[in-house]
Amino acid sequence: MRSAHTVEQVRAAEAELMARMPEGALMQRAAAGLAYAVVEFLGRSYGARVLLLVGAGNNGGDALYAGAMLAGRGAGVEAVLLAPEHAHAGGLAALRAAGGRVVPGPRSTPDVVVDGIVGIGGQGGLRPEAAALVAGLGDVPVVAVDTPSGVDVDTGRIEGPHVQAAVTVTFGTHKVAHLVDPAARACGAVHLVDLGLDLPPAAVTALQAGDVTAMLPVPEPTAHKYTRGVVGVRAGSQTYPGAAVLCVAGAATGLVGMVRYVGGADDLVHATHPEVVVGAGQVQAWVVGSGGGEGAAAALREALADGVPLVLDADALAALDAPLPVPALLTPHAGELARMLDVDRTEVEADQLGHARKAADRFGCVVLLKGRHTLVAHPDGRVRATTVGPPWLATAGAGDVLAGLCGSLLAAGLDPFDAGSVGSWLHGAAAAAASAGGPLQAGDVAAALPRVCRALLA
Numbered sequence: 383m384r385s386a387h388t389v390e391q392v393r394a395a396e397a398e399l400m401a402r403m404p405e406g407a408l409m410q411r412a413a414a415g416l417a418y419a420v421v422e423f424l425g426r427s428y429g430a431r432v433l434l435l436v437g438a439g440n441n442g443g444d445a446l447y448a449g450a451m452l453a454g455r456g457a458g459v460e461a462v463l464l465a466p467e468h469a470h471a472g473g474l475a476a477l478r479a480a481g482g483r484v485v486p487g488p489r490s491t492p493d494v495v496v497d498g499i500v501g502i503g504g505q506g507g508l509r510p511e512a513a514a515l516v517a518g519l520g521d522v523p524v525v526a527v528d529t530p531s532g533v534d535v536d537t538g539r540i541e542g543p544h545v546q547a548a549v550t551v552t553f554g555t556h557k558v559a560h561l562v563d564p565a566a567r568a569c570g571a572v573h574l575v576d577l578g579l580d581l582p583p584a585a586v587t588a589l590q591a592g593d594v595t596a597m598l599p600v601p602e603p604t605a606h607k608y609t610r611g612v613v614g615v616r617a618g619s620q621t622y623p624g625a626a627v628l629c630v631a632g633a634a635t636g637l638v639g640m641v642r643y644v645g646g647a648d649d650l651v652h653a654t655h656p657e658v659v660v661g662a663g664q665v666q667a668w669v670v671g672s673g674g675g676e677g678a679a680a681a682l683r684e685a686l687a688d689g690v691p692l693v694l695d696a697d698a699l700a701a702l703d704a705p706l707p708v709p710a711l712l713t714p715h716a717g718e719l720a721r722m723l724d725v726d727r728t729e730v731e732a733d734q735l736g737h738a739r740k741a742a743d744r745f746g747c748v749v750l751l752k753g754r755h756t757l758v759a760h761p762d763g764r765v766r767a768t769t770v771g772p773p774w775l776a777t778a779g780a781g782d783v784l785a786g787l788c789g790s791l792l793a794a795g796l797d798p799f800d801a802g803s804v805g806s807w808l809h810g811a812a813a814a815a816a817s818a819g820g821p822l823q824a825g826d827v828a829a830a831l832p833r834v835c836r837a838l839l840a
């Protein structure tokens with residue numbers, strides 16, 4: 383599990399550890415990890431030209447100490463101080479002692495910029511002077527210290543000019559901005575330097591392959607199809623018959639004992655998935671709404687009558703006006719979540735964590751907000767982010783496959799939070815497998831799912 387903590391949690395854990403360590407020891411650990419990551423990124427240190435952007439706090443201190451280490455290994459290191467009178471004194475002395483120099487501004491194009499403008503102490507976007515300096519550096523790759531300066535660390539929002547990093551080197555634990563878009567997009571690849579902090583439960587987590595493997599429903603030796611769970615799909619319509627096929631494809635990947643289908647695309651579902659039983663019957667979970675059109679509201683009422691857990695997708699989300707009486711997973715994309723909360727799509731995209739949490743609270747359900755980094759928010763406040771899945775996955779019908787897959791996990795006995803986070807991880811991993819660096823179609827994602835599960839269980 384990858385864990386992302388809030389600034390307050392990090393500060394408390396750092397204070398507790400610092401009280402037990404010699405002064406400055408934590409910053410030395412952080413700076414050594416940072417210097418190592420810069421060398422890794424450049425592939426060398428001797429002769430490399432490194433420009434440090436140094437702010438007023440300890441984030442700048444990390445950059446200065448790392449700069450001193452790089453200068454000691456043969457790099458040409460220059461530092462621009464954004465608040466000269468407040469720059470970290472110890473770091474500055476170390477840099478100078480190692481042969482690094484303070485300069486009024488960039489004098490030539492460096493090989494790499496180290497962004498130590500601001501870290502977890504940041505407020506709002508970059509200030510004008512820093513913003514102009516960063517903009518003037520153009521395409522020079524940036525290694526960000528702890529967080530790309532200018533992003534909101536606890537919310538993942540971006541409220542003004544910010545640094546776009548190639549690599550972010552963070553300390554002690556991940557921060558929320560490393561997992562949640564749009565800030566996560568500004569981080570590039572994230573490297574964690576362990577500081578040995580003792581941390582409480584995280585604000586946001588991200589499942590890793592081992593976590594998903596441990597939660598995969600695997601049949602008991604004595605299993606029969608009904609003990610493995612039956613998932614029902616009420617999706618598709620005359621206008622969108624393909625959504626029924628794709629939702630069924632996501633449900634029928636072998637993770638449950640049986641799939642039932644009810645809707646307007648019987649013949650097509652039968653022809654493409656002969657193993658699926660067409661017609662209502664007993665199920666352990668229903669998936670409702672993918673391509674459901676105007677029939678989605680009635681389909682939702684019928685599914686609710688069974689009293690089993692639900693996945694609500696697409697048109698069923700539009701039919702939802704109050705908290706549901708059964709455990710449920712809602713799977714909106716940003717546009718659908720915007721309609722559910724009566725806000726603009728751009729507002730959802732700018733504050734994905736805030737809106738996913740708000741919807742989970744309002745509807746009393748687990749809400750899975752689809753996107754580059756999908757968020758799964760529980761009404762109790764827990765959030766999981768799914769960071770696997772290539773941009774090729776942004777293709778029509780991929781959401782239908784996801785809804786069916788999550789439904790099969792619900793029917794197999796996972797709760798909505800686990801079903802949503804395991805389902806979106808498997809969906810992203812299947813997309814990566816199907817894509818292999820190239821284009822894919824939604825059906826390819828469903829077809830790759832058994833292969834992904836096999837690899838996890840091997």
Ligand SMILES: NC(=O)C1=CN([C@@H]2O[C@H](COP(=O)(O)OP(=O)(O)OC[C@H]3O[C@@H](n4cnc5c(N)ncnc54)[C@H](O)[C@@H]3O)[C@@H](O)[C@H]2O)[C@@H](O)CC1
Binds near residue numbers: 396444553
């Ligand atoms: N506390 C610790 O033990 C450790 C902290 N470390 C580093 O210390 C950082 C936190 O240090 P600080 O608490 O000093 O805070 P920061 O260095 O993140 O920022 C605080 C300073 O930046 C200024 N500032 C705030 N918003 C700004 C903006 N938008 N534009 C420009 N300047 C802005 C503030 O006026 C303040 O002077 C971490 O991110 C990490 O890099 C590491 O050395 C590891 C150990």
Ligand SMILES: Nc1ncnc2c1ncn2[C@@H]1O[C@H](COP(=O)(O)OP(=O)(O)O)[C@@H](O)[C@H]1O
Binds near residue numbers: 753756771775781809
């Ligand atoms: N940039 C991206 N990178 C990776 N995955 C993405 C990106 N954009 C969207 N996705 C994923 O692609 C899928 C698209 O689903 P959705 O928008 O519901 O499509 P549809 O409604 O056509 O089925 C979701 O699983 C979403 O998380």
Ligand SMILES: [K+]
Binds near residue numbers: 497527529
């Ligand atoms: K920074």
